[in-house]
Amino acid sequence: MTIDLRSDTVTKPTKGMLDAMMTAKVGDDVYKEDPTVNALEQRLAHMFGKEQALFFPTGSMANQAALKLHTNPGEQVICDKYAHIYNYEGGGASFNSGISCKLIDGDRGMFTANQVIESINPPDFYHSPLTTLVEVENTTNKGGGACWDFEELKRIKAVCKKHDLGYHLDGARLWNALANTNETAKDYGQLFDTISVCLSKGLGCPIGSVLIGDKELMQGALRIRKILGGGMRQVGYLAAAGLYALDNHVDRLVDDHLKAKEIGDVLEDLSIIKKVEPIETNIVIFELESHVDESEFLAQLASQDIHIIGMGSNKLRMVTHLDYTNTMHERLLEILNNF
Template sequence: MIDLRSDTVTVPTAAMRAAMAEAEVGDDVYAEDPTIAVLEGRVAGLLGHEAGLFCATGSLANVLGVAQHVRPGQEVLCDSGAHIARAEMGAHGALTGVTMRTWVSPDGRVDPACVEALLSPDAGPYLVSTACVEVENTHNFGGGTVQPLDALGAVSTLCRDAGVGLHLDGARLWNAQVATGIGLDTYGRLFDTVSVCFSKGLGAPVGSVLVGSAEQMASARILRKRLGGGWRQAGLLAAACLYALDHHVASLAEDHAAARAFTAELTASGIDVATPETNIVVVPTGALTSGEVVARASEGGVRLSAVGARLVRAVTHRDVSLDQCADAGRILAGILG
């Protein structure tokens, strides 16, 4: 079975497991886990921020990050296909009282004009005030699209002029860095808080890190504990993330090449699919429903995700080869053709 449902299906390598077994650990609720401290400090430095906080998931990191800017009853603005809007189980409203408004973008790329049109930082006593804008890079449901740096810079200026927080869901920011060559700190310094994930293309079993100011991370640590996210000897998990930083970032380029090989088989069969920028391919299913395509692909040995009524998604990763991805593209082309 060629599993292209997500890059979250990656499993830790033997060397990563060895690094976990050898990790120095302590009680992180008491802020005494040295490996956690190394990871948090290193990621904060890479992204140009003061401090970091280790979290179990990207969803938790996003909830904590947005909550640093938005009080209950205020709003965060984001793309209609953003992960925080579509794939976090309504956690922001359910857990922290945050409301949400969205703009629409066909490929997830942020348009500063859309943000400016929605911004309402001081809406008065009868309307909801904007307290934060969220951007996703790369954009998952947009097809792994990379946000243009000039657009991010324009949104950053808009938010700072308006006194509104800016949060980056950078779960796959590593992919954007590898695809563009733009430094992580160049992206990171545009935002007030940033979350990055290690359990997708980087292949760690668990872990995301939220970064921001020291004051914000101290506040986020309290909320993390309140939500049940206090860790004890979590250095075992942090060691996997540190190993991924040292050994797995550059190989994301191979995942991008595999996504292009997958897409090439579809376009060769006359199926109109955009050339992927990173490791995610969103494919329209035409006359078939996405459920029908997912079922037929599974029978043919390929696992895909349904991300819309007539859209399926393939995500390449380190546990599938370029040749396997090309084979998967041929199988999907046969179904759609």
């Protein structure tokens, strides 16, 4: 039995999802004639209280399109030092949009409104880049699946409004945050100018992210997606997976969160573990004691067909997901307890 906890992107479509995909009505989405894609976009736009949404093949492309919509070359986006747009999108901010990142030293990928204020370059000081956008990530990937305090997000919004800055949410795991807090999708829609949500992580789809936003901003999204190579044809087969997931895979996210917390509880009791980061959703980040060899620890797990991610500096990560069953969970806990 293979237990793959490297990421929540390793899931495969369920039988119900495959049935929905194979029976989808499709058309040419480049001409905006795919009824299933249109239905997914309309549903998500309505869910977040926005006017438009656009389906993308990847979350990175959706984020990159958002950066391009909000900025001009030479400008700067404020984000956390752990931000996905800075660490894991291949330098796309500079390559695609010609912008730089002002990094905030936040807490587990989250920062405060006061830190945003301190990071804004004076608009009349032409020696520094013009600050035009603030980007946040919820939940935070590198921050261990942490959920932002919504009141702090509202305070940051007030700063953006005062300084005429765009406000983008990388919501790759926003579904996990929504399952763990009291806010609704519409609450986020009222706050952010643009939001990207991923369907291929917590919701278990094989591919796909959607960028949601205000009509004025989103008017250029279709052109940017085309420039980035994201124009797709009969993509309704994939959009159908997204519609199925919204109906069937959202409520179950709390199961992933519970399993992650139980893994964390076991790790806390192991003498070889130095620290376990706070666990709020489906990501478990922990650090081995200095005398424990990370490669050897990974190899021991791999020898029992358990696969996780090494992050370097003796930090490791596990991510629970749709395909991580109760049987797998019991086996993992048993093996960890015997370390």
